[in-house]
Amino acid sequence: MKEIQNKLLQKSKATREDHFGKAICYLCIGFIIALVACILYFITSRGIATFTKDHVNLWGFLTGVNWNPGALDANGNPEVGALPMIVTSFSVTILAAIVATPFALGMAIFMSEIAGKKGTKFLQPVIELLVGIPSVVYGFIGLSVIVPLIRKTFGGTGFGILAGTIVLFVMILPTITSLSVDSLKAVPISYRQASLALGANRWQTIYKVILRTAAPGILTAIIFGMARAFGEALAVQMVIGNALLMPKGLVSPASTLTSKLTTDVGNTVMGTLPNNALWSLALILLFMSLFFNLIVRFIGKKGSIKK
Amino acid sequence: MKTYNLEEKSIVTIEDEIEISSDNLQVFYGDSHAIFDATLKFPKNQITSLIGASGSGKSTYLRSLNRMNDKIARVEGKIMYQGTDINSIKVNVYEVRKQIGMVFQMPNPFAKSIRENILFGLKSNGIKDKEVLDERLETSLKEAALWDEVKDELDKSALSLSGGQAQRLCIARSIAMHPNILLLDEPASALDPISTSKIEDTLTELKKKYTIIIVTHNMSQATRISNYTAFFHLGHVVEYDKTSKIFMNPTMPATADYIAGAFG
């Protein structure tokens, strides 16, 4: 009995194993948390230097239309107006989402309501392939097919918001589709049966019951798509034209936040105003990414209360 | 269902040697109180059945005895085993579970060979001697009445066994660790009648070496195999006595009604 008692009260190999395992896991998790904290800190501290160190007016930065950080404007302030890039980024994002949503919803409804298992089996690889194509390949096809096509149709260079929209629409299509499918599939089967039992036909059931129940989920899907479009860099950079001008139309060359960053970070010197101003653009990207995240959370909470 | 006065209970005094006992055991899931003041003593080398309707707390109680509820629920009170309160945080929970084995409702063999299923736990505890391992493999499978059926295919995947065989493998896996107590949570409820009777025969044999506590919703099973029976109702132990007494002449009205099939 004494021996068993001792065994019960002593630490064993299993206790040590568990301490070891837990320590490893905490280390890994700690790494990820530290990493995200680092990213937020570094980008933020660089990004606000434009305003704290170089004393650029925040409002002027967000609303100015001229970007020429090397020069001073009439009032002796550096010319760092990010508005053209902000406008272009939002334009391509919103337009791409508007174009992609009907296609994504059509795909999602087809997969979850119309075609059954077979259709899903056929379309799932389609979505996976669209996700799998790297963004530089999208950019390359945009550059060699879409841009010349626009040039032929509308004249001009062919570069611009329209080309960016077309490329981004295909890129965010799989994101919106697969998340929409998830939210449509989450609608309980009893809703469908109830609606059909009341004499509603398939489309009435889809439109009046299923889409409405799944609306928060679909909205989340669209926002995830927009987040992807807003942050996409290379594919857009290859077709947008990279002109630092306020976009005059859909087919005039423009510049997004991401395209400006990819082309210029390597050409400026660390710590100078032109460089700091670029980090401020990166900070806007970071903010928007967090903002999209926040909206998704907000919708998630609201959507779940309703149920 | 009628309402019974749950403060009244009838608990027999056990004269035999006691292997494990619980003293005012309380279990809470978050804010909900699942087990109230369970005080029970389990005699050594006997089979005790825990019966009651679903949701009566019998499984929760059983799982508390070898600390399987540690991360799921809050368990208060004492569980005395070998002169030690094994519900204390100071106790080595792995050692507790080694000495108090458990078999679950659904057979859950590891996705390994039959041999590895039995030997994995032993090897994990540092037993490397091949002779010892082979001996344990054979005796535990024999004790669980599975040896004759699998002795020629020990390296086959355990997932290929039938439900009844898999459950006996799980019993063999538990007893290979040489526990003192075996807890079984409705071990036969997912099995056909033939497999069930094989398991029951096995348990009757096993009680010569182990103290067995079994949760069952099958009252005839309780009468067939167990020496003592405890009746649980809404988290309370209502009656605990010799199995024959409980089923022939229950003291408490709730027990009588349950056995007569008034609820459950």
Place this chain on the structure above:
Amino acid sequence: MNPKRTNNIATGVIYGLVGIVVLILLFLIGYILFNGVPHISWQLLSSPAQAFSAGGGIRDQLFNSLYLLVLTLIISFPIALGSGIYLAEYAADNWFTHLIRTTIEVLSSLPSVVVGLFGYLFLVIQLNLSFSILSGAIALTFFNLPLLTRSIEESLNSVSDLQKQAGMSLGLSDWRTITRIILPVALPGILTGVILSAGRVFGEAAALIYTAGQSAPSVDYGNWNIFDPASFLNPMRPAETLAVHIWKVNTESVTPDAHLISSASSAVLIIVILVFNLGARFIGNWLYKKMTATR
């Protein structure tokens, strides 16, 4: 309009939309393969790139992509595995777990260009790793971690809880139960996740432009000393990958046969990723069958 007619029109529209998407995909894949595959030759795969004249190859870029992929997986897999195990097995439902999940979500939603810029700031400049394979691999790890962690967590969660209880009831430590019982069962799913993430890493460029760099200095494929700057294994040398190369020749270079090079490179990229995707499915199924097989 009567309901029946609306129903038919709606169904028709949906079929139309689906058809268009399928056509877009077929066009994309077809365009790349038809334009690219005829230009894929041993000559292309085995010779170095040319900046100003035609006839350059993609040997170094292809190797860099593969080397970077291997390094990235070596760094990111253990961290993702540890984090995935934590989330699937240890995490209690409390504020800390909530914080971790939010953190991982934030990381996964960061644009890859932001991750790349952070890598530039932190690795290339702060830690003085310069434009190098190592910088690139660490940046890609940042980019790869959230998805890999989540797929490992899902694979672990899909293993029945009964297996964990079986391990616990034998007095095994949680760690041993997880690593020796649950992990092997989850392996097919984990492997599928790893291969799929490899495809993403292979095609990523935005995170690499300012970390692994945009130049591919010629290296000696016979030199196995990883500390020698001329060795192909040296992780401290800058390394333009295939994906970065496609971007570069299309935007900044004056190579006369840029279109040919990018078509062929895109085709190689797509083919490798297709192989990864199919391989993930195949290996996952095969392993699963093998493990649950009744011999």
